[in-house]
Amino acid sequence: MNLDCCWSREVIEQADCPNIQGGEEDLLASKQQRNLEKCADCSLFHRSLQQLYTESNPLAPIFSGFLDEFRRQKSQIQSLVSFLDNKTLEIRFLHELGYVLQSSVDLDEVLSVALTAITAGKGFGMNRAFLLLCDRDEGLLKGYLALGPRNMEEAGHVWNEIVRNDMDLQAMAQNFRLNKLSSERAKFHDILEKLTISLDDKEHILIKTLEGKRPVKVEQAFQHPNVPSELATLLGVDTFLLMPLISRSRWVGMIIADNFITHRAITDEDMHSLETFGFPVAFAVERAALYDKLQVELSRVTEAGKKLKEQQELIVRMENMALVGRITSSIAHSVRNPLMVIGGFARSMLKNSPESDPKRTFIESIVAETRQLEGVLDEILNYSDSLYPTRDFWDVNQLVKTVLRDTGEALSLLGYVTDFEPGDDIKSVYIDFKQLSYCIRSVLQNDIAISGDDRSISISARNGDGCVLLAIEDRSRHITQAQLDHFLVPFSETRDLGTGLALALCKTMLEKQEVPFTATADEQAGICYTILLPTRKEEQS
């Protein structure tokens, strides 16, 4: 037997061994390691072993048995190492997936991660994935999102892009959510729309799978007795996987995955991996959905809190109004009734006394003073009324017409001609109807002395930017701007009938409603009043 073979030498050259490849040079100087790794499968070594048989060496069958067992165990170890490598990759992937899923409460982001994980080569490598979500309110399992190519050409393009970009799961999912979510949803709209099943349809394979809580591999779908033909036709594949998404016994949804393009078989290993993956996905989807609901509830609570605050403010205001109302009511009755009796009887006496009666002057004084006191009372009550405006949306054209109708007779007695130009398609204005009516009445009938021959008043209303512009031109009162400004200060004037408060009160009322009011006087042209009435609530604070 020639023992001078490569397997027996301590050190060999590269050319001596046909099995040592580049990068394995360390084996050239290590006989034991070389024998274990290379010689057992080498033909030169086998030839040497054969020589033992030829020489009828009794050790030959023993060596041969050892060698077979060694090779078998080596193969088994290699298989286990490969298995462990795969599991390590899977665990790394699941770890990455878990991290991404746990760090998000955005439903679309979670779903993007889930579908990307199923279809990515680095993940489970399925061709397509459809996600269906349970709508408990409607009692339906409904198609929500899908991912994957619809044909071979698109598949080549997408997969090449993935290889070219070499992104990790998080980056892929993010890319999908930002750039492809809507387009993928639209792309699969026809299928997703039809993937709607009643949760009460206990015979449907999807609902049965949810009840079973385990993934199901469907094969020969077109002939399968439990698969509705429309589902098989809709998906267009013979084999697919159903993965229920269950969180704490609650049905969250379902993922349908298939290899529509490659037709690669779905293995039991795929099933097992996906089952492990299903739990964190279901949990993350439910958590994201709950978070969404929480956000909705939070905004409702915030809105309710805002309304409550408004209501509280309103209650405080109403309490103030009620107090002011009670006080004014008390004043009105305490003062007006005696005034009415005094003035009324004085008028009665005056009416029935002869012109020659010397006491008539006294009675006339009583009548005049009573009239003035009644005027003062009216204005003070109106002033207190103006403190708390009650606003709503009103038609300003209608309001002006009503005021003109109420004041028409008195104005015509004074020789006035009024002209109103109502605006077309005029917007509703947000004002206190009563107060604005009072203001317009006061502008038409106020204490400023009439001095011109032209007794005409023109009123016009037209839409402005976020407001209705109401303009009133009174050509009968010719005063300076300084004189007019004096009239606009409360209690600065005392007139025969009251306090001369009317115009000042208008200004106060409108200011209280944050309605811009301007009055410009021209000694020749008269006075022009402009009121900008808001058409929106938010125009006012």
Add this chain to the structure above:
Amino acid sequence: MSRLLVVDDEANIRLLYAEELKDEGYEVVTAATSAEAVEKLQGAVFDLAVLDIKLKNESGIELLQKLVKERHEMPVILCSAFSCYKDDFSAWLADGYVVKSSDLSDLKQEIARILAKKAAKVSK
């Protein structure tokens, strides 16, 4: 001659109304409370009622509602010490609304207007 029912809790005001409205040619019956008003309405016919909105310890609006319900053919004019009740929807049931004043011209005009309207309606 038209018959008027005047309801006001103030005796002097009832007297003033009665004197002034009699001078205008009306027959006037007065009442100080809702109960008295209801009593005087029993079995009697009135052409119009003048009602104070604030009676002592009771609301003229409630009496108004009762009158509208039971005597809907009889017009009612509400009188008040101040104008804000005019905008109270419950006061819209009344046929007229007058703010109390020592000058009763407004009230007299309102009575004449409503009675004329009623007469026109009857003649139709």
